[in-house]
Amino acid sequence: xxxxxxxxxxxxxxxxxxxxxxxxxxxxxxxxxxxxxxxxxxxxxxxxxxxxxxxxxxxxxxxxxxxxxxxxxxxxxxxxxxxxxxxxxxxxxxxxxxxxxxxxxxxxxxxxxxxxxxxxxxxxxxxxxxxxxxxxxxxxxxxxxxxxxxxxxxxxxxxxxxxxxxxxxxxxxxxxxxxxxxxxxxxxxxxxxxxxxxxxxxxxxxxxxxxxxxxxxxxxxxxxxxxxxxxxxxxxxxxxxxxxxxxxxxxxxxxxxxxxxxxxxxxxxxxxxxxxxxxxxxxxxxxxxxxxxxxxxxxxxxxxxxxxxxxxxxxxxxxxxxxxxxxxxxxxxxxxxxxxxxxxxxxxxxxxxxxxxxxxxxxxxxxxxxxxxxxxxxxxxxxxxxxxxxxxxxxxxxxxxxxxxxx
Amino acid sequence: xxxxxxxxxxxxxxxxxxxxxxxxxxxxxxxxxxxxxxxxxxxxxxxxxxxxxxxxxxxxxxxxxxxxxxxxxxxxxxxxxxxxxxxxxxxxxxxxxxxxxxxxxxxxxxxxxxxxxxxxxxxxxxxxxxxxxxxxxxxxxxxxxxxxxxxxxxxxxxxxxxxxxxxxx
Ligand SMILES: Cc1cc2nc3c(=O)[nH]c(=O)nc-3n(C[C@H](O)[C@H](O)[C@H](O)COP(=O)(O)O)c2cc1C
Ligand code: SF4
Ligand code: FES
Numbered sequence: 001x002x003x004x005x006x007x008x009x010x011x012x013x014x015x016x017x018x019x020x021x022x023x024x025x026x027x028x029x030x031x032x033x034x035x036x037x038x039x040x041x042x043x044x045x046x047x048x049x050x051x052x053x054x055x056x057x058x059x060x061x062x063x064x065x066x067x068x069x070x071x072x073x074x075x076x077x078x079x080x081x082x083x084x085x086x087x088x089x090x091x092x093x094x095x096x097x098x099x100x101x102x103x104x105x106x107x108x109x110x111x112x113x114x115x116x117x118x119x120x121x122x123x124x125x126x127x128x129x130x131x132x133x134x135x136x137x138x139x140x141x142x143x144x145x146x147x148x149x150x151x152x153x154x155x156x157x158x159x160x161x162x163x164x165x166x167x168x169x170x171x172x173x174x175x176x177x178x179x180x181x182x183x184x185x186x187x188x189x190x191x192x193x194x195x196x197x198x199x200x201x202x203x204x205x206x207x208x209x210x211x212x213x214x215x216x217x218x219x220x221x222x223x224x225x226x227x228x229x230x231x232x233x234x235x236x237x238x239x240x241x242x243x244x245x246x247x248x249x250x251x252x253x254x255x256x257x258x259x260x261x262x263x264x265x266x267x268x269x270x271x272x273x274x275x276x277x278x279x280x281x282x283x284x285x286x287x288x289x290x291x292x293x294x295x296x297x298x299x300x301x302x303x304x305x306x307x308x309x310x311x312x313x314x315x316x317x318x319x320x321x322x323x324x325x326x327x328x329x330x331x332x333x334x335x336x337x338x339x340x341x342x343x344x345x346x347x348x349x350x351x352x353x354x355x356x357x358x359x360x361x362x363x364x365x366x367x368x369x370x371x372x373x374x375x376x377x378x379x380x381x382x383x384x385x386x387x388x389x390x391x392x393x394x395x396x397x398x399x400x401x402x403x404x405x406x407x
Numbered sequence: 408x409x410x411x412x413x414x415x416x417x418x419x420x421x422x423x424x425x426x427x428x429x430x431x432x433x434x435x436x437x438x439x440x441x442x443x444x445x446x447x448x449x450x451x452x453x454x455x456x457x458x459x460x461x462x463x464x465x466x467x468x469x470x471x472x473x474x475x476x477x478x479x480x481x482x483x484x485x486x487x488x489x490x491x492x493x494x495x496x497x498x499x500x501x502x503x504x505x506x507x508x509x510x511x512x513x514x515x516x517x518x519x520x521x522x523x524x525x526x527x528x529x530x531x532x533x534x535x536x537x538x539x540x541x542x543x544x545x546x547x548x549x550x551x552x553x554x555x556x557x558x559x560x561x562x563x564x565x566x567x568x569x570x571x572x573x574x575x576x
Contacts, residue, residue: 006546079530081492161433161440161473162474176430177430302492316489316491316494
């Protein structure tokens with residue numbers, strides 16, 4: 001398959017177009033691990049997979065672990081509904097990702113890289129294998145990068161098999177080890193004991209792609225793009241009711257207003273920021289900004305036009321979570337199904353105050369008692385829709401009768 | 408070799424490629440699933456024995472992942488995205504109706520000739536270009552009724568060229 005045939009729209013100029021992956025890698029090859037890590041610290045780069053963890057910190061942890069072998073895992077499971085920026089990076093800029101993995105390897109002392117590619121992206125595999133093959137022949141991968149016998153790093157591709165939870169890093173590691181994607185308990189963290197018990201760095205595709213750019217152009221080039229608290233730029237996947245859905249790059253601190261104007265979604269009734277596990281923002285919040293301090297996101301922006309039934313959205317997402325929960329812990333396994341049932345009921349018969357109280361209690365249990373991020377954040381969409389669009393529910397059947405009788 | 412079934416030979420070949428260890432389990436199951444559209448009991452038992460992974464765990468893995476199946480499926484598995492950016496284009500998008508009508512089946516079913524299985528799936532990362540389907544490993548986007556019918560025809564031709572169905576008939 002020609003991978004460029006499904007490229008879609010790129011709405012503005014991307015920073016990735018103006019760098020050559022291997023200048024950064026070449027530079028890193030002549031740097032010490034300390035120098036690489038201090039450049040990444042100075043840039044302020046944070047993870048793009050959703051949690052926003054400072055990248056250099058993660059690398060430092062992994063570096064300080066003793067171990068004969070360490071791993072760099074690139075998380076290409078991109079399963080959050082409404083996210084597709086990693087897809088574009090993998091079709092258009094795979095060299096940046098592979099160079100980023102090698103630089104991470106040099107920084108933490110890892111010689112093995114694994115790219116975990118979601119099953120839905122199997123059509124990308126041949127394309128990526130070809131790029132890897134080319135890089136090996138150009139001495140940019142494999143034994144002795146740049147003919148330096150102390151710099152070894154190779155990458156293999158492993159496939160997912162259709163499970164959203166395997167984007168969660170510990171479930172991903174379970175899957176790589178040939179098990180069900182059941183999220184692990186933390187402590188130990190993957191940087192301490194990850195793949196096969198070895199120190200492992202798991203980073204998102206986009207996080208890794210920024211690394212060679214930062215090394216080539218310098219940390220201040222990167223940090224100058226955003227705000228002080230959230231330095232840098234980000235790729236956003238924009239879909240839903242707008243004239244120009246596609247990929248957009250924005251510096252942190254950009255407002256939703258600005259974004260809606262650019263993509264032709266000015267008449268939006270709400271914007272979902274961060275996918276199914278993110279927040280639904282009503283028009284009163286459109287002056288909020290996309291940044292670590294305000295609307296943190298994994299890059300998914302879904303726009304709802306005036307016609308959209310918001311509880312249709314809530315039901316769709318809730319169905320997603322009930323479907324994708326790994327089922328290990330009760331609050332998430334049962335809670336998500338209960339919530340789905342409740343949404344279906346309230347769409348027909350409204351929501352009375354008593355039931356609402358019980359449901360809110362349930363969501364708080366799910367948030368606090370679930371083992372991993374899936375169960376902890378699966379109630380966010382529902383709650384933000386309930387808080388802002390309760391008027392879209394039909395009147396409560398009993399109450400409706402009472403009102404009718406009083407009139 | 409004497410007494411070895413085709414499945415055993417196939418599993419042995421895959422073990423030579425992927426290794427005889429636990430981390431090889433997923434790649435081996437994935438390849439078997441890809442070649443036969445599903446994992447037969449015989450195949451799972453054979454993998455369990457050869458890798459030394461308890462059969463309950465092999466079955467556990469096979470049933471955890473939505474792209475692995477323990478029940479027979481069609482030669483081509485069509486997966487339609489049901490997540491919000493695609494679904495918003497109308498629950499009964501004409502493309503959905505056209506697919507069901509053309510194949511004569513609904514979601515979760517396989518055509519009697521064993522050629523197509525129709526399934527729904529969660530977001531496949533094509534949200535800017537919906538409605539989208541995956542057919543086995545290929546992705547098709549911006550579907551219209553005309554284009555989806557053409558796609559089905561292409562796969563029918565492909566199956567014919569492979570001689571699909573001759574063995575059964
Ligand atoms: C349910 C769930 C799904 C996730 N899916 C992804 C994903 O598809 N891609 C990704 O990079 N991170 C995903 N994450 C976050 C990862 O666990 C992890 O934080 C991330 O890969 C770390 O990379 P980063 O520091 O570069 O962001 C997911 C987390 C959860 C809880
Ligand atoms: S919160 Fe949900 S997905 Fe996470 S471990 Fe528990 S059951 Fe599994
Ligand atoms: S919502 Fe259909 S591909 Fe993402």
